[in-house]
Amino acid sequence: MEVDKPAAALVRDLKERGLLDSTIVHWGGEMGRLPVIQFREGLTKRDKVGRDHNTYGFSQWVAGGGFRRGYIHGQTDEFSHYAVDGIIHHYDWLATILHQFGLDHKKLKFRIGPRDLRLVENDEARVATELLA
Numbered sequence: 001m002e003v004d005k006p007a008a009a010l011v012r013d014l015k016e017r018g019l020l021d022s023t024i025v026h027w028g029g030e031m032g033r034l035p036v037i038q039f040r041e042g043l044t045k046r047d048k049v050g051r052d053h054n055t056y057g058f059s060q061w062v063a064g065g066g067f068r069r070g071y072i073h074g075q076t077d078e079f080s081h082y083a084v085d086g087i088i089h090h091y092d093w094l095a096t097i098l099h100q101f102g103l104d105h106k107k108l109k110f111r112i113g114p115r116d117l118r119l120v121e122n123d124e125a126r127v128a129t130e131l132l133a
Contacts, residue, residue: 011063020064024100028060030090035080055090057083065100068133091125099127 007027014020033051057076063069074086088096095105098120105120105127 014064022065024065024067024097025063026060026097027062028058031055032058054081057081062131066133067100067131071131073131086130088128088131089122089125091120091122092128094120095125096128096131100132 007025011020011025014023014025032054034054036051037049038052039049057080074088075084076082077084098105098108105118105125108119109116110119111117
C-alpha cells in the first residue's frame with residue numbers, strides 16, 4: 001500500500017528519537033469495510049461496485065504509548081465479517097486510549113446546559129488491559 005512505508009518510517013523515527021513510548025500512533029478508524037464486493041447497480045454496471053461499512057469486525061494497528069509490541073489481538077469468523085474472539089468495542093477502545101492519556105473515562109465529564117455528559121457514555125466500557133504492555 002502507498003502508506004505502508006511512510007507509516008513504518010514514522011514509527012521508526014519516533015523510536016530512534018526516544019519518543020515512541022510517550023506517543024501513540026493509531027492507524028485505523030471507527031469502522032472497516034465488508035470483506036466482499038457489492039454491485040449496487042447489478043452485474044451490468046461494473047463501475048458501481050463498492051464495499052459497505054463494517055462495524056462488526058475490522059483491523060487497526062497501534063504502536064508506542066504503552067501498548068504491547070508485536071501483539072495480535074482478536075479473531076474474526078472465517079469470512080472476516082464478524083469478530084468472534086477478543087472483541088474490543090468502540091467504547092472500550094476509547095476508554096483505553098483515555099487511560100493511556102492518564103484520564104479516567106468514568107470521571108471525564110463536560111457540563112452542557114444543565115447536564116453532565118461523559119465522553120464515554122456506555123457504562124459497560126472498560127480499559128482493554130490485554131492490549132497494554
